[in-house]
Amino acid sequence: DSGVTQTPKHLITATGQRVTLRCSPRSGDLSVYWYQQSLDQGLQFLIQYYNGEERAKGNILERFSAQQFPDLHSELNLSSLELGDSALYFCASSARQGIDEQYFGPGTRLTVT
């Protein structure tokens, strides 16, 4: 158990819908990262937050957005969902934003039908 929690574990929704994925980092960690993992794409970095502020952006679509709240939990919002958005979404956390290793949560499996 990494100490990172994610909810829900599974999510099934229809195209065009909007969902919110939630992540709580390990106690004391200030950085949160979101990744998408689909079968043909590997692990793709989406976005990073540090202590409430956006720090780095990867291959995140405009239909996707995220935020980190004062209690350091984070939410990833996915809207106008398409079939291709079906994937595992992982959240990771680290103590700082420098050299620390990232610890991954169990992931949310999103299925868009």
Place this chain on the structure above:
Amino acid sequence: GQNIDQPTEMTATEGAIVQINCTYQTSGFNGLFWYQQHAGEAPTFLSYNVLDGLEEKGRFSSFLSRSKGYSYLLLKELQMKDSASYLCAVRFIKAAGNKLTFGGGTRVLVKP
């Protein structure tokens, strides 16, 4: 680009040794991580290299050569539970925050 290259798949026998190679672009290199990921589960941290040389952790060792843009993960005394994907990830110094670029992963199958 910041391509991270590693073999797609490897097969080895229980009790044997397997070496998983990873090559990356050297410009801006600022650390390399290895993660293990079982199917459908979260990646788990295995090792971190930022200086040249070998880091040993029990049955797992990781080696880095910064000048060659090369790392390997060595798995010794293979066990059936080692069947998993192994992800090489590199942090590049120009990347904001602590962004990691992941390779596609190497699926290791351990046979009895």
